[in-house]
Amino acid sequence: MxxxxxxxxxxxxxxxxxxxxxxxxxxxxxxxxxxxxxxxxxxxxxxxxxxxxxxxxxxxxxxxxxxxxxxxxxxxxxxxxxxxxxxxxxxxxxxxxxxxxxxxxxxxxxxxxxxxxxxxMQSYLTAWFAFNYRASIVEGDTMLVLGAGGGVGLAGVDLAVSMGVKVIAAASTEEKRQLALSRGAFAAIDVSTEDVKARARELADGRLDLVYDPVGGDLAAQCLRALAPGGQYMVVGFVAGIPQLPANHVLLTNRTVVGVDWGAWMLRNQADNAKMLVEVMGEMAKGKLHPxxxxxxxxxxxxxxxxxxxxxxxxxxxxxxxxxxxx
Ligand SMILES: NC(=O)c1ccc[n+]([C@@H]2O[C@H](COP(=O)([O-])OP(=O)(O)OC[C@H]3O[C@@H](n4cnc5c(N)ncnc54)[C@H](OP(=O)(O)O)[C@@H]3O)[C@@H](O)[C@H]2O)c1
Missing domain, CATH: 3.90.180.10 (Medium-chain alcohol dehydrogenases, catalytic domain)
Structure with missing residues (x-):
């Protein structure tokens, strides 16, 4: 071998x-x-x-x-x-x-x-775990997905759209934004040239319910502040560094910061994870998810x-x- x-x-x-x-x-x-x-x-x-x-x-x-x-x-x-x-x-x-x-x-x-x-597997099960086990999501919500042209982000776009969520995709290149739009995001933000907080608020019509963040770094605090009252911020990854999320902007208007650690959960819940894998594969076979x-x-x-x-x-x-x- x-x-x-x-x-x-x-x-x-x-x-x-x-x-x-x-x-x-x-x-x-x-x-x-x-x-x-x-x-x-x-x-x-x-x-x-x-x-x-x-x-x-x-x-x-x-x-x-x-x-x-x-x-x-x-x-x-x-x-x-x-x-x-x-x-x-x-x-x-x-x-x-x-x-x-x-x-x-x-x-x-x-x-x-x-x-x-x-x-x-890793990308879709992370998103599935985040949306079904960690955050509270209802059809019609609006979600900003960061790193939306990367593995975890793109799976997040696809799964959120399949759940009836309106998705705004944020990415640094036209190719990545087009990929996210092809998975059903209704709008895209160029993170290298646009004011992500202002644009996300505008596109969500002031009702940004969720942020899915596999990127971290400096953008995170801005995106937390873009959330509407009661909004939820999913902390998923830190490719751009571990962000400092200001607690005053969590307190204000009753926002929630939700940790997502599929890897640790999966190790402790192997039978549930195996079921989740079958479920995700089933959705792919039916053409409801589009890796x-x-x-x-x-x-x-x-x-x-x-x-x-x-x-x-x-x-x-x-x-x-x-x-x-x-x-
Ligand atoms: N919490 C969990 O359970 C879980 C599970 C799996 C993975 N993760 C984590 O999720 C993160 C993303 O994984 P992935 O597989 O989606 O990676 P990926 O395919 O490389 O995508 C990451 C995206 O992040 C953006 N980015 C921004 N700043 C970056 C930087 N300084 N370096 C690299 N990328 C940067 C890039 O998009 P733009 O160029 O558009 O900005 C890139 O497309 C990783 O930190 C990984 O460890 C977490």
Missing amino acids: KTMLVEALGSVEDLTLVEMESPALIDGHIRIEILACGLNYVDALMIEGKYQIKPPVPYRPGSEVVGRVTEVASDVTRVKVGDRVFAPVGNGGFSNEAVVAESRVLALPDNITDGQGATF VEPVTYPMSQAAQALKDMQNRKIAGKVALVPDFDGV
């Missing part, structure tokens, strides 16, 4: 391609040939040792994959050789094969491509893909495709 590995946490540049013995196939497990692995911002944080969980080294990144089943243990009944499956592997996805418990994989609906299947077709990079170029993501060059999502023959 070939895999990308980091010997010590620190830099995405230190990812190296190594050959390892293929894992043994044990009872209840299947072997898959990996067709695509989703890239998440969290992968970069993990490799750099900046995530709240420090993985033991040597570390093999890559948490969500689509694969073709090549072998099944004798007690496996639900999956057969040749099936195309989605597998939440946790780690080790930047590889050309994996061994996974049969109970963890889901058959991939025909209308979902390898790339879409490998890149939806973006990702940009693809050869898997051996994982470091470059991670750097491009960190430098805001990616609109939507990235999938890594194994290219190890001859590398």
Whole structure:
């Protein structure tokens, strides 16, 4: 088996391609040939040792994959050789094969491509958790989504629109804004040139009910102040830095700041999370959710893909495709 590995946490540049013995196939497990692995911002944080969980080294990144089943243990009944499956592997996805418990994989609906299947989980489950378990959302609400052309933001746009929410998308490039508009946002704000607070208030007609924020940084305090009375601010991520949210603007007009930590919840609620995954996949199969077709990079170029993501060059999502023959 070939895999990308980091010997010590620190830099995405230190990812190296190594050959390892293929894992043994044990009872209840299947072997898959990996067709695509989703890239998440969290992968970069993990490799750099900046995530709240420090993985033991040597570390093999890559948490969500689509694969073709090549072998099944004798007690496996639900999956057969040749099936195309989605597998939440946790780690080790930047590889050309994996061994996974049969109970963890889901058959991939025909209308979902390898790339879409490998890149939806973290982004959509975060949004699903935020909107169904953390914030109180009703049809007709207006939501500002920050980083709306990135993975977590774009999934937030798609899911919110499917729930009947009116979405305003904020992003830095025309390509990212167009992507968010294509998922049903009714308006877009250019964060690099516009006054986001004033424009969001104007577009929401003074009734901005919700902010979904996977970005943080300096914009956060402005966006908190754009909220209408009783508005809710979902704190999701900090790609632009951990913001200081002024408590006086939380108190004023009874706003709420809602923490969203899908990762921690998922680890403590694995059965509920598995149900959520089936539910989200079901909505994708019915065409009610529309994960973006990702940009693809050869898997051996994982470091470059991670750097491009960190430098805001990616609109939507990235999938890594194994290219190890001859590398
Ligand atoms: N709370 C949770 O449970 C949870 C779960 C998953 C992920 N997350 C977090 O969510 C955040 C976003 O993840 P993602 O996968 O959506 O990342 P992503 O695909 O790279 O998107 C992030 C977006 O943030 C914007 N941005 C603004 N300033 C930036 C900066 N200095 N560096 C990089 N991007 C910047 C960029 O949009 P513009 O160029 O348009 O500004 C970019 O498209 C991460 O912090 C991740 O850890 C949280």
